Amino acid sequence: MAKRKLIIGNKNYSSWSLRGWLITKRAGIPFDEEVLPLYQQGTAEKKAVLSPAGLVPVLHDDGLAIWDTLAIAEYLHEEHPEARLWPADKEKRAVARAVTSQMHSGFLALRAHMPMNIRRSSPTAVRGEGVLEDIEKMTSLWSLTRSQYGEGGDFLFGEWCIADAFYTPPVFRFQTYGIALEGSAGAYAESVLAMPEVKEWAAAGIAEPWSIEQYDL
Ligand SMILES: N[C@@H](CCC(=O)N[C@@H](CS)C(=O)NCC(=O)O)C(=O)O
Incomplete structure (x- = not known):
């Protein structure tokens, strides 16, 4: 049994769990995981x-016990500097933290109206207020980081870092809700989906037995 354990929600739906799991995986130390299916009887008490x-x-x-994905990310970064969870370069690291915090505290319309639901395809779902603005803002941010900081790799800051974990759920959301991405934003989304860890998570999410009615739009 590993000394480290990550408690997560349903892989199909839980975007914050996906972020925390990816970062823990990339820290490179074995860990156990426990899935706590959300919105089931008894879940609230647990x-x-x-x-x-x-x-x-x-x-x-x-x-x-460390809760909140950003706190988990910073803890693992401190524990495992060799895993390079943040960029080594000071300027890149500062901007990567800003971009990550923007996801942690922002894009509220996109988060509210386009819940992550990996196995679903809902290209005709009605877009809620503010969603198109959030999509535009997010994809512009991806293009900006790719062009200014993306040298040396296929991710937002070149090599994969915590910022990419934070933007992985939106990549799945764009896929579910049929948002076509062009240019560097589209290429970025493809790089994220090609990651073995991302494929592993998605396959497990698709195979889960639980469904959450309010997210199955
Ligand atoms: N700020 C938190 C957000 C965590 C969060 O909202 N988790 C959702 C799952 S994606 C949750 O536990 N939802 C269950 C509930 O709201 O009862 C973080 O960064 O970890």
Whole structure:
């Protein structure tokens, strides 16, 4: 049994769990995972004891519980500098943190109206207010980081980093809701989907037995 354990929600639906899981995987240390299916009978009680936030993901490491994806990311970065979870270059790292924080606290319309649902295809779903603006803002951000900081790799800051984990769920959302991406934003989305870890997560999510009615638009 690994000393580290990540508690996550359904792989098909839980975008924050996907981010936390990708970062934990890329930290390169074995860990156990426990899926807590969301919105099932008894889930609320189980979540309440997980952390003060009562949300997933939560990382347990040697008796320490860390909740909130950004805190998990920073903890793993400190524990495993060799994994290069943030870019080595100071300027890139600062911008990568800004871009990551923007996802953590923003794009609210996109998050509210386009829930992650990997196995679903809903290209005709009605776009809620503010969604198109969020899509435009996000894809422009991807193009900007790719052109200014993307040298040396296929990801936002060249080599894969925490920022890419944060923008992986939107890549799935664009696929589910039939948002065509062009140019460097489209190429970026393809690089994300080609990652073995991303494929592994998606396959597991598609195979899950649970469905959440309010997200199956
Ligand atoms: N700010 C948190 C957000 C976590 C979050 O909202 N998790 C969702 C799953 S994607 C959750 O636990 N939802 C269950 C609920 O709201 O009861 C983070 O960064 O980890």
